[in-house]
Amino acid sequence: MQQPRIGLVGSQGSYGRWLRTFFEQRMGLRVHGRDPVGDTGLSERELIETVDVLVFCAPIRHTPAVIRHYVEQAAGIERDQLWLDITSTKVAPVAAMLTSLAEVVGLHPMSAAPKSATLRGRAMVVCEARLDRWRPWLERFLVASEADCVRAEAEQHDRVMAIVQGMVHASHVAQGAVLRELAPAVGGLDGIRPFSSVGYELDMAVTRRILAGNPAIYQDIQFENPYVAPMLERLSGHLNTLCDLVRNGDDAARDRMREQLLDRSRSYVGERAAAEGSYAFERLGYLLADLHEPRFISVFLPMDKPGSLRALLSVFEQRGINLDSIHSSRSAEGELLFRIGVDRACDASTLREAMKAIEAEGIGRVVEASEGVASNS
Known part of the structure; x- marks a missing residue:
């Protein structure tokens, strides 16, 4: 149980690929997979015989039937194993896993397979159905995932x-x-x-x-x-x-709309929660405004260490470039980027000098710039 062998059913799907990377690189575990699309080195029975933890990450509609098929294939040899699924529904997959002799936990990460190495900042629902000896390892796995776990x-x-x-x-x-x-x-x-x-x-x-x-x-x-x-x-x-x-369209209809669809719901939500939601909406509005800044650059910092951001910002300071906004996000490839909006009055040639300095000094890589700057770079 300290270093269990992991099996992935649906290893070529988006979550199957992410889980393989997570278990191998984050937890140092050996992973075996099976998937009709390009991962058939092991039969169902051989996969069960090889692993200690079996994770089902098949399409939602097929998962219960796939699990029942694996129960038939296992025929009792799964007694000491832990079976998990990561499906968006839980009643049917968990019920199917409970027909096995394995310990059973249903999981639901509340996001698509992330670009990042962990589930930090995302919720994961944990449905413990039959869990005893595997509890310490499951807790280590959940901690390593960095997800905000909710039990249900x-x-x-x-x-x-x-x-x-x-x-x-x-x-x-x-x-x-x-x-x-x-x-x-x-x-x-x-x-x-x-x-x-x-x-x-x-x-x-x-x-x-x-x-x-x-x-x-x-x-x-x-x-x-x-x-x-x-x-x-x-x-x-x-x-x-x-x-x-x-x-x-009459006044009575307007009053009914307000009473039935606005006032009652606001009363249920509560004044505090409604105010918090309004503030969150305003923050998102400011974020959208920043992301629509007409003059910006996006920079990837390869060295994730203290001082990297300070070195980046010093490039702008040395050239007298005033920054309007700075936000971090991930690219489609999963790289952590800093999107920096600059004062519209900033001279384009000065900003291009800053971009060249960022790369020449090895601070980072400019991956995107606003059209008025990039077209003349």
């Missing part, structure tokens, strides 16, 4: 996910369909963009994120969680109510 029963998880995932995804999928139907008449997405509010930008970011992802995941989140359909009925019911009130 499998049914509680699925009920919550109907809201956290099902409701949010459904709302934005519907928004995408409305855009498809109505946007062409007002100039398309490009025609709408100059009119964007903070709320529209945030909503569209979520919608585009969903549309850019694997559609099978969003399908399965709607179809495989039994608590989603009742939630959708309530959501559509409230939208239908709003539609009827707006269509009516």
Whole structure:
């Protein structure tokens, strides 16, 4: 149990690949995988015989059946093992794993496979179903993941996910369909963009994120969680109510809309939580404004050590360049970048000198710059 051998069922999926890297590089463990897409060196039975911890990271709709197949293949040899799954639903996968003789824990990292080495800053739901001897190792794994772990029963998880995932995804999928139907008449997405509010930008970011992802995941989140359909009925019911009130249009309808859809919900949320949400929205608005700064550069710092950022900032200080904003984020490849917005009055040639100095002095690598600067660099 100190150095268990890890098995990944679904090793070629996005989370399978991330978990392999995590277990090998973060925890120093040996990993074996099986996946119909390019990882068939071991049969199901051989994989079970080889490992101590078996992790199921298959597509949501197939996971319970895959687990039951592995139970049949194991035929009792899994008695001393720990079986985990990382599916977005928990009742069905956990129930399937409990038909085995292994210890069983259901996991749900609340994000796509990250670009970073750990799950720091992300929640992970932990559903302990049958856990005894493997508890110390599981705790070490959870600590190494750096996730914000929340414990829950499998049914509680699925009920919550109907809201956290099902409701949010459904709302934005519907928004995408409305855009498809109505946007062409007002100039398309490009025609709408100059009119964007903070709320529209945030909503569209979520919608585009969903549309850019694997559609099978969003399908399965709607179809495989039994608590989603009742939630959708309530959501559509409230939208239908709003539609009827707006269509009516009189003062009484306005009062009912305010009372039923605003005042009651605000009372439930509470004044403090509502104020905190409003402040968070304002902060995101300022962030979006910073990210829309017309003059900026993005820099990758290869040396992650104290003083690296100070050395970067000194380049601007030496040239009298005033900074409007600085934010850290990760690129699509997972590199940690600093996006630096500079004063619009800054001379483009001075900023280009700073960019050259950043690379010439080995401080970092400029990976992006605003068009007015990069075009003449």
